[in-house]
Each structure stands twice: as C-alpha cells, then as structure tokens.
Amino acid sequence: MLEINNQYTLMKRRIDTEVLKAFFAGDLEEIVDTLPIKIIPRERVPNRCCVYKERAMVRYRIMSLLGVDIDRDDDELKPLRKFVQETLAQDPPVLPTLTTISPGCSSCPDEQYHITDSCRGCFARPCMANCPKDAIVFVNGRARIIEERCVNCGKCLEVCPFHAVVHIPVPCEEACPVDAIKKNAEGFVEIDHSKCISCGHCARSCPFGAIVERSGLFPVVKMLTSGTPVVAMIAPAIDGQFPGNLAQIKAAVLALGFAAVVEVAQGALVTAEHEAAELSGRMQAKQGYLTTSCCPAYMELADKHLPFLQNRRSSALSPMAYTAKLCAQRIPDSKRVFIGPCLAKKVEASKIDEIDGVISFSELAALFIAKDIDVREMQPVPPEDTLAFQDCREFACSQGVAHSVLRRVADPEAVRVLPVDGVDRKTVRTMKVWEKRPPEADLVEVMCCEGGCLAGPGVVVNPKLALRLRQGGNVAKVGAIPLRK
Amino acid sequence: MRKQRIKVRICVGTACFVQGGADLLLYGDFLDPELLGECDIEGTSCLGGCKAESRDRKAPFVEINGTLHANVTPALLVELLREVAHA
Ligand code: FES
Numbered sequence: 001m002l003e004i005n006n007q008y009t010l011m012k013r014r015i016d017t018e019v020l021k022a023f024f025a026g027d028l029e030e031i032v033d034t035l036p037i038k039i040i041p042r043e044r045v046p047n048r049c050c051v052y053k054e055r056a057m058v059r060y061r062i063m064s065l066l067g068v069d070i071d072r073d074d075d076e077l078k079p080l081r082k083f084v085q086e087t088l089a090q091d092p093p094v095l096p097t098l099t100t101i102s103p104g105c106s107s108c109p110d111e112q113y114h115i116t117d118s119c120r121g122c123f124a125r126p127c128m129a130n131c132p133k134d135a136i137v138f139v140n141g142r143a144r145i146i147e148e149r150c151v152n153c154g155k156c157l158e159v160c161p162f163h164a165v166v167h168i169p170v171p172c173e174e175a176c177p178v179d180a181i182k183k184n185a186e187g188f189v190e191i192d193h194s195k196c197i198s199c200g201h202c203a204r205s206c207p208f209g210a211i212v213e214r215s216g217l218f219p220v221v222k223m224l225t226s227g228t229p230v231v232a233m234i235a236p237a238i239d240g241q242f243p244g245n246l247a248q249i250k251a252a253v254l255a256l257g258f259a260a261v262v263e264v265a266q267g268a269l270v271t272a273e274h275e276a277a278e279l280s281g282r283m284q285a286k287q288g289y290l291t292t293s294c295c296p297a298y299m300e301l302a303d304k305h306l307p308f309l310q311n312r313r314s315s316a317l318s319p320m321a322y323t324a325k326l327c328a329q330r331i332p333d334s335k336r337v338f339i340g341p342c343l344a345k346k347v348e349a350s351k352i353d354e355i356d357g358v359i360s361f362s363e364l365a366a367l368f369i370a371k372d373i374d375v376r377e378m379q380p381v382p383p384e385d386t387l388a389f390q391d392c393r394e395f396a397c398s399q400g401v402a403h404s405v406l407r408r409v410a411d412p413e414a415v416r417v418l419p420v421d422g423v424d425r426k427t428v429r430t431m432k433v434w435e436k437r438p439p440e441a442d443l444v445e446v447m448c449c450e451g452g453c454l455a456g457p458g459v460v461v462n463p464k465l466a467l468r469l470r471q472g473g474n475v476a477k478v479g480a481i482p483l484r485k
Numbered sequence: 486m487r488k489q490r491i492k493v494r495i496c497v498g499t500a501c502f503v504q505g506g507a508d509l510l511l512y513g514d515f516l517d518p519e520l521l522g523e524c525d526i527e528g529t530s531c532l533g534g535c536k537a538e539s540r541d542r543k544a545p546f547v548e549i550n551g552t553l554h555a556n557v558t559p560a561l562l563v564e565l566l567r568e569v570a571h572a
Binding site: 460 | 497498499500502503504505507508510511528530531535540543
C-alpha cells in the first residue's frame with residue numbers, strides 16, 4: 001500500500017481546500033469550473049501525460065468531493081457548476097462509498113511474474129528447479145516464463161540469486177481482501193459493490209488515483225451553516241493527527257462552528273463494558289470465542305463473506321453508535337457528525353438514525369486550512385473529566401480494544417487474545433477456516449487496517465508518527481520538536 | 486575553527502503539518518546521523534509562508550539558517566541540508 005502522504009493524497013487535500021475556500025467565500029458556483037485550471041496551470045510539469053489529463057482528474061476529484069457517484073453520473077457535458085447546485089440543493093445518497101474514474105485507470109496488465117534482462121542464465125537454474133508447474137524454459141541462454149503454465153506462486157522470485165525476477169501486481173486487486181475489484185472487458189477497474197466491504201484499501205493502493213471515496217463533506221458544511229446545532233463526535237484516532245494536544249484539537253473543531261465536541265472514546269467505554277460482560281459470560285458457559293464488533297469494515301466482511309461469524313461477534317454497538325445515542329439524549333434537536341479515519345463508518349452510519357454525517361480527518365484538515373485555523377495556536381478547551389474513558393482512546397490502535405476489554409473483566413489473565421491486525425486476502429482465507437476449526441482464543445480483536453484506525457484511509461499523518469505523537473506529545477525520541485506548547 | 490551549526494526550523498503550523506510537513510518530523514529516520522549531528526532542529530509556529538503562497542511556493546515550509554524554503558519533502562530537506570553543510 002502507498003504511504004499515507006504521497007503526491008496524490010496531497011493534491012487531493014489541496015483540491016478539497018480550494019473548493020472549501022471558494023464555498024466559504026460564497027463564489028463556489030461561479031469559479032468551480034475554473035478550479036482545475038487554477039490548480040493545474042499550464043506551466044506545471046505534469047505527473048500524468050499532460051496538464052489536460054491532470055485537469056480532467058481534478059474535475060473528477062471535485063465531483064467525488066461533491067458526493068457524485070462517478071460510475072453512474074459522469075456526464076461530460078455537465079459543468080461542475082451544475083453538480084455544485086445539485087449537491088447544495090439536495091444531499092447525495094451516501095452509498096456506495098467508493099466510485100471509480102475509468103479514464104484515470106491505467107488498465108494495469110494482469111498480475112504476473114516476469115524475468116528481466118538481469119537473468120544470467122546460470123548453471124544451477126534454481127528458478128527452473130523450484131518451479132512447481134514446469135513453467136520456466138531457457139531460450140537463448142536466458143530463463144523465460146511460459147504464461148499459460150505460471151500460477152503466480154512466486155517461487156522463482158524467491159530463489160533467483162540475481163533478483164532477475166520481478167512481480168508485477170495489479171495494486172487495487174492485490175489490496176482488496178475480498179476480490180471485489182475486477183477489470184472489466186476493456187481492462188478498466190470496476191467495483192463489485194455486492195462484495196465490497198468499504199475498507200478503502202483499493203483507493204489507498206491505486207497510484208493513479210482511479211478509485212475515490214464519495215465524500216460526505218458538503219452535507220456537513222451545509223449543516224454547519226444552517227443554524228441547527230451540530231455536534232462533532234471525534235474518533236479516538238484524532239489524537240496525533242494534528243499539531244497541538246487533544247484539548248486544542250477540540251477547540252479547533254469548535255472554531256469551525258460545531259456546537260459541541262464529544263470524544264467517541266466515551267461510547268467506547270460502553271462498548272468495552274458490554275464486550276467484557278459478554279466475554280465473561282461466554283467463557284463461563286464455554287461457548288467458544290467472541291470477536292470484537294467495532295470495526296465496520298469487519299462487520300461488512302462478516303455480513304457479506306463470513307456469515308458464520310455473525311453469532312461470534314459481540315452484540316455490542318460500536319463506540320460511534322453509543323456516542324451518537326448519548327449525544328442525542330444530551331443535546332436534543334442537534335445534528336451529529338462523526339469525524340474519523342474510516343470509510344466503512346459511512347456504511348454503518350447510514351443504518352443509524354442518530355448520525356447525520358461522516359467526514360474524514362483529511363477533510364477536517366482541509367476545513368482547518370480553508371478557515372485559517374491553526375490548531376497549535378488554539379486556546380485549549382477547559383479541562384474535562386475524562387478519567388472514566390481515557391483508556392478507551394486506545395480503541396484507535398491495534399490491540400487497544402482488547403486491552404480496554406481486559407481491563408474490565410474479573411480475570412484478564414485467563415483470557416486468550418488473538419489480535420487480527422489488518423485484513424488482507426490471506427487473513428480472509430485464515431478466517432474462513434474458523435468455521436470448521438475455531439481459533440484457540442477467547443477474544444478475537446479484528447481491525448481491518450493494519451495498525452488499527454491510526455492507519456485508516458482517512459488519516460493525515462503517517463501512522464508511525466501518529467503513534468509517537470500520541471505517546472509522548474512530542475517527537476522527543478526522534479528529535480526535540482515540542483509539538484505541544 | 487568550529488563549524489557553525491545549521492539552524493533548522495520545521496513549520497508545524499496546521500497548513501504545513503497537514504500538507505506533508507508532518508512527514509518531515511520523522512527526520513530522525515531519514516537524515517543520516519552525521520548530518521543530523523550538525524543541525525539544531527526545532528518545530529516552529531506558522532512561518533507566514535502559507536499566507537503568501539504562490540504558484541510554485543507552497544506548504545510545507547522550512548527555514549534553514551534564516552532562509553525560507555517551500556514545498557519541502559524529506560528528500561528535498563536532505564538535499565538542502567547537504568548543500569548548506571558543504572558550503
Ligand atoms: S503553517 Fe507553515 S507557514 Fe504557515
């Protein structure tokens with residue numbers, strides 16, 4: 001998978017910022033059709049074939065930011081202005097979460113192993129000796145793979161002393177844990193939404209930016225300008241995503257016009273308590289393993305691909321759901337928006353009445369820049385009593401959920417924990433086996449993103465750095481930058 | 486004569502931080518130790534660069550010995566520091 005911050009994601013954030021700036025200035029409709037040109041000026045040295053294609057891609061990105069389902073509504077004759085008018089008039093449907101930009105797709109060749117010119121045609125020929133399918137022949141003293149026989153096992157790559165074998169993947173297909181991505185007859189990417197679990201791994205892997213999430217940002221900025229009080233529910237992963245401490249991040253969120261900001265860790269406490277009770281009950285009754293239920297991509301995975309896990313996973317609602325219910329009670333007549341790193345949360349939120357919108361940290365970052373809010377300069381919100389749920393902020397990290405649950409059972413030593421840290425194709429195969437042979441564990445913690453929510457598709461900061469920022473408050477171990485005043 | 490130390494100020498204002506500046510804070514991982522030893526690196530509030538962005542001078546900003554540099558990536562930071570160190 002690509003690094004969180006690469007030229008593509010940074011460009012995306014820039015586009016979001018420009019669009020928001022124009023929206024807040026009140027002239028979005030007027031200038032939106034000129035934005036692709038403004039962002040990609042003639043003088044730019046393009047990363048794609050030419051500036052014109054880059055502009056076309058900026059147009060698509062703006063469409064996805066407006067929530068347009070590009071797969072369905074790619075009317076080339078329609079100016080962006082029209083799309084803006086439509087989105088401002090009526091919120092676009094939330095699902096499906098992902099859409100594709102087929103002109104952006106490079107129609108990568110099928111996955112293959114290939115022997116390069118570095119082959120020395122050696123005497124030992126380990127590639128040939130180790131190939132289980134006799135797919136390697138020698139032509140003119142060099143190894144070559146017979147495509148029809150090759151099963152892409154990769155043995156030859158492992159054994160070649162000259163590193164002459166390369167593996168050429170299709171990044172989106174490789175990243176998708178559930179085979180929901182396929183190339184159509186023309187070779188362009190297509191998502192099978194009946195299989196898709198909205199983990200967002202494909203979008204994060206495509207180096208061309210041909211798979212995009214449909215943003216829910218506009219419904220939220222509209223809410224913020226409507227006069228109804230809007231509560232921001234911030235996911236535990238937010239700590240470490242911005243310079244400044246949590247109290248300053250909260251202040252910054254309030255400065256955007258939210259009426260209140262509530263930590264989802266509060267709801268996580270309810271989840272942890274519920275799961276702890278459920279786990280104890282199951283262990284006493286010797287009913288076998290329990291899985292966590294807070295990762296919405298995992299919930300989709302179980303629903304769509306591993307139905308036997310439906311009665312294995314905890315009946316606890318997610319921290320987001322509990323938090324939303326809490327907020328609805330406390331501040332009636334408000335709207336509630338979840339701000340997090342996750343794409344699949346949109347699927348979950350669409351089933352919960354108390355949640356009115358979902359945006360990502362990356363979109364929050366664009367809001368901060370557009371509104372000229374500098375988190376580190378904010379006056380922190382007054383200290384709150386967070387003692388009861390503080391430890392549940394660790395829900396954002398792999399094994400953090402398990403720890404929070406263990407802290408709430410009578411005999412944590414007796415619980416065997418199995419963390420599933422990141423779900424890929426192989427993990428899904430392993431989990432399939434559980435139907436016949438259950439894992440030797442009492443509590444299985446599943447997080448679809450490796451490292452936990454800190455590595456979700458909507459984050460801003462390299463997870464490694466985010467972890468350090470969360471732990472120390474500054475990057476003292478790396479250097480001595482006091483990020484927190 | 487003892488060599489002058491290189492003064493590096495990485496902007497950790499929000500605009501820089503979220504547009505790639507955060508990655509610069511991992512300098513301990515990508516700067517070679519010898520070069521790192523010659524630098525005094527600190528984080529700083531908004532350097533003002535983001536308020537005066539132009540077509541090819543955009544966040545993230547880093548100040549090295551008083552000169553403001555734009556569009557700084559980890560690779561560019563290494564390059565800039567090498568230049569200063571060998572000047
Ligand atoms: S935030 Fe870095 S220059 Fe303003």
